[in-house]
Amino acid sequence: MREAEIKNYTKLNELAEKGGIVIFGCGVDKDIPTCEIRQAFAIESRIYNRSFDNLSVNEAASVYEKIVGPLDPETVLLHIGETDIEFFAENSAEFDNKYRELIGYIKSQNKKCRIAIISLRNYDSDPQIAELNKHLKYNADSEKCEYGDISAKKVWNPKTSMEVASFVYSIGFVHPLKNKRPLYDLVKMLFCYNA
Secondary structure: OHHHHHHHHHHHHHHOOOOOEEEEEEHHHHHOOHHHHHHHOOEOOOEEEOOEOOOOHHHHHHHHHHHOHHHOOOEEEEEOOHHHHHHHHHOHHHHHHHHHHHHHHHHHHOOOOEEEEEOOOOOOOOHHHHHHHHHHHHHHHHOOOEEEOOOOOOOOOHHHHHHHHHHHHHOOOOOOEOOOOOHHHHHHHHHOOOO
8 A cells, every 4th residue: 555655646746846845644644635725824835745544653764765855845744653652652762763763864865954743633632642742742852843732622713714814915914924934833724724
């Protein structure tokens, strides 16, 4: 199955422009409506979703090399860990090592790339996921990455936010969102849109 996903993304990369924002995650991330969100919030940056079913931190660096690396992203939004809950429970230190290896690999490919590590959703207050999110935060801090906390369900009305953003943009108060914006705002737009 992974080979089919890789083949599909490789073909899409031939059409893509370099230097955009890349979502590199697993599971439900594949369904993030990037084009709709990009249009609704007047985001000029290219956004590419290169998420995989059941992507583990153990294989993330090799998949990144094949699929995300060729895009030479300006920003990478890492949302990996959903598949690794059991692995984390068995050996949290090894999980942290693999995550830091992934971050190190990304930085070695592009020193100017901004990296945001996104927490796992934890709407049911699962203690194992809460602990994993603490480790993700620690990894973000120790590797000088940003951390996007989407663990708790937030009250956010995308329609109202879109209407306000559209109004403010249309009357000329702000320019369309460029790459250099707070990553957390981008995380909320992309990962909490359907929450």
